[in-house]
Each structure stands twice: as structure tokens, then as C-alpha cells.
Amino acid sequence: MSCHCGSSESFESCCGPYLKGERWPSTAEALMRARYTAYATGDIDFVISSHHPKTAESVDRQATETWSKSAEWLGLEILATEFGGANDEAGFVDFLARYKMQGVTVPHRERAQFEKHEGKWYFVDGKEIKSPPLRHEGPRTGRNDPCPCGSGKKYKKCCGKDLS
Numbered sequence: 001m002s003c004h005c006g007s008s009e010s011f012e013s014c015c016g017p018y019l020k021g022e023r024w025p026s027t028a029e030a031l032m033r034a035r036y037t038a039y040a041t042g043d044i045d046f047v048i049s050s051h052h053p054k055t056a057e058s059v060d061r062q063a064t065e066t067w068s069k070s071a072e073w074l075g076l077e078i079l080a081t082e083f084g085g086a087n088d089e090a091g092f093v094d095f096l097a098r099y100k101m102q103g104v105t106v107p108h109r110e111r112a113q114f115e116k117h118e119g120k121w122y123f124v125d126g127k128e129i130k131s132p133p134l135r136h137e138g139p140r141t142g143r144n145d146p147c148p149c150g151s152g153k154k155y156k157k158c159c160g161k162d163l164s
Contacts, residue, residue: 003015003016003033003037004036004037004040004041004073004076005033005034005036005037005076006033006075006076006077006078007033011037014033014037015033015034015037015038018030018031018034018037018046019034019037019038019041019043019046024120024121025121026086026121027084027085027086027091027121028081028083028084028085028088028091028092028093028112028114028121029078029081029084029093030121031050031114031121031122031123032076032078032093032095032112032114032123033076033078034046034050035047035050035123036073036076036095036097038050038068039067039068039071039073039097040068040073042065042068042069044061044064044065044068047059047064047068048061048064050122050123051122051123052115052117052122052123052124053117053122054124055123055124055125070101071099071100071101071106072099072100072101073097073098073099074098074099074100074105075097075098076095076096076097076098077095077096077097077098078093078094078095079094079095079096079109080092080093080094081093081094082094084114084121088116089115089116090113090114090115090116091113091114091115091121092111092112092113092114093111093112093114094109094110094111094112094129095109095110095112096108096109097110107131108128109128109129109130109131110126110127110128110129111126111127111129112125112126113125113126113127141155141160142155143155143156143160144156147159147160
């Protein structure tokens with residue numbers, strides 16, 4: 001079985017040892033991947049234990065567990081990393097996580113902050129990155145054009161009637 005984090009490795013050789021407590025991630029990105037895998041598998045103990053001690057108190061365990069277990073986790077994409085290597089003390093990971101909740105696919109983009117504490121990487125905080133508004137790039141529907149909804153009516157008599 002391939003790892004939930006999107007690497008090409010198996011779960012057993014990628015995030016599995018982290019979630020089982022056999023070893024700890026050596027980079028901020030590896031911790032981010034392990035945290036995603038923990039959410040995807042419902043391992044809330046790992047999610048909580050990987051929070052930095054200075055922010056761990058702010059975690060609502062019940063809400064985190066409910067969200068984790070009610071979502072269908074669809075994938076993780078690491079967009080960028082800034083510092084966060086084995087020899088750094090702090091770092092950032094920009095990522096896009098996709099999940100489905102109540103039949104709706106949700107793209108969650110975030111810039112996650114990580115810091116080392118006593119030699120181990122921990123998640124500190126994350127800032128959601130809002131996507132830019134969608135812009136219609138194609139030609140606009142004219143008032144007398146057929147309505148794009150497929151009703152067979154003119155646009156002005158269907159979906160466009162409330163726009164005038």
C-alpha cells in the first residue's frame with residue numbers, strides 16, 4: 001500500500017514508522033507528510049503529539065478527531081518548503097490537501113510553520129491561503145444566445161433574467 005502522504009514509498013517505509021513512534025521526522029516536510037497521514041488514518045494521538053508544546057494546548061481534540069474521521073482524504077501536494085531541513089531550527093511548508101466532506105471536495109491550501117524543540121520538529125501553526133477568485137476567461141453569453149444551462153431558452157429569458 002502506498003503512503004497516504006503522496007510519496008512513492010509504501011506506508012511501512014514512509015510515514016508508518018513515525019505514526020508507530022519508531023522514529024521521528026528529520027525535516028519539516030517529513031513531519032507535514034506524517035501529519036497528513038495521521039489525519040487520513042484517524043491517528044489523532046500523532047496529530048496532538050506533533051504539535052509544538054507552546055501551541056498544543058490550543059488543539060481541540062474532539063473537533064480534530066471528528067474532522068479527521070468524517071472526511072475522505074484525497075491527497076497531499078507539497079507546493080514549497082522554506083528552510084525546515086535537518087540542520088535548521090525553523091521552517092515553513094506550503095501544501096495543498098484535498099478531502100471530501102459530505103460529498104463536496106474541499107481543497108485546503110496552507111502555509112504551515114514548524115520549529116524544533118529539544119532537537120525534534122513540531123508543528124507550530126498554519127495560515128490558510130485563500131485561492132484567488134475564479135475569473136471567467138471565455139466569451140460572455142449574450143442576452144439573445146441560448147442559455148448555457150441547456151434549457152433551450154434564450155439567456156435573457158432564463159438564467160440571465162435577474163441580471164438586468
